[in-house]
Amino acid sequence: MPVPSRQSNTARIVIAKTALDGHWRGPQLVAHALGEAGYEVELIGMRQADEIIATASERQADLIGLHIGGHVAVAEQVIEAIRAALPEVPIFVGGVVPPWAKKRLEAMGVEVYPPGSQMRDIINAAARLTGFDPVG
Template sequence: MTFNQPPPYSPRVVMAKTSLDGHWRGITIVEHALREAGFEIVLLGMATRDEIMSAVIQEDPDLVGLNVGGRLDLVLSLVDEIAKLESPPPVIVGGIITPSAKRTLEALGVDAFPPGSKLTSIVEAAKRLTNFN
């Protein structure tokens, strides 16, 4: 799958599953689309809030992509924690996001991609948020 020309550098994305639900299909499709578009992906798999935060601090990513397979609590607290960093990377969220959870996230300025979202729209958001065109 190709989304435009590959960029001259690779913005780095830390991706993680916040829940303990082991279905990998959704996050893998998004990971694949972002790689194809030239992003470098650090995939954490199922990770706790602390594990995700240390990866974000260590990897200094241009973007954080969270997969939600449960309630929003954990994602909201991560958005909060990440915002407290000195130069916080933007966060996007994908997965099983109810319509009301989507509104909650968007009110916080977080792009949310429920099932059926176009991959091109995810890639476009990732490019916009990392100032990459």
């Protein structure tokens, strides 16, 4: 797949699913909303840590979104792997994340958006984490 040339007036977000669970409603909605807000968004589906890292490096992602769908222990491993390989790229997480798991992930320094999160908060987070606000 050819790498699109990087536009200077936006930030690029790669969104992946860490679990082998094909439910796509959440990540699709978030990707759509971030796209509408002016970000370049790439959805890459169910991927292992090394695949997410490879895509994020190749695309020079400014932010990585992980849909974790309740699978917390595996998400923690993926976050640690990304942190080690791409320490400068911020990560945010969405999906079915019970309160206890939300606290654990937040303690790792990632932002967590469980079901019922408002899209404007997710878009604001993208602006804050990438340092780029297409809306201005």
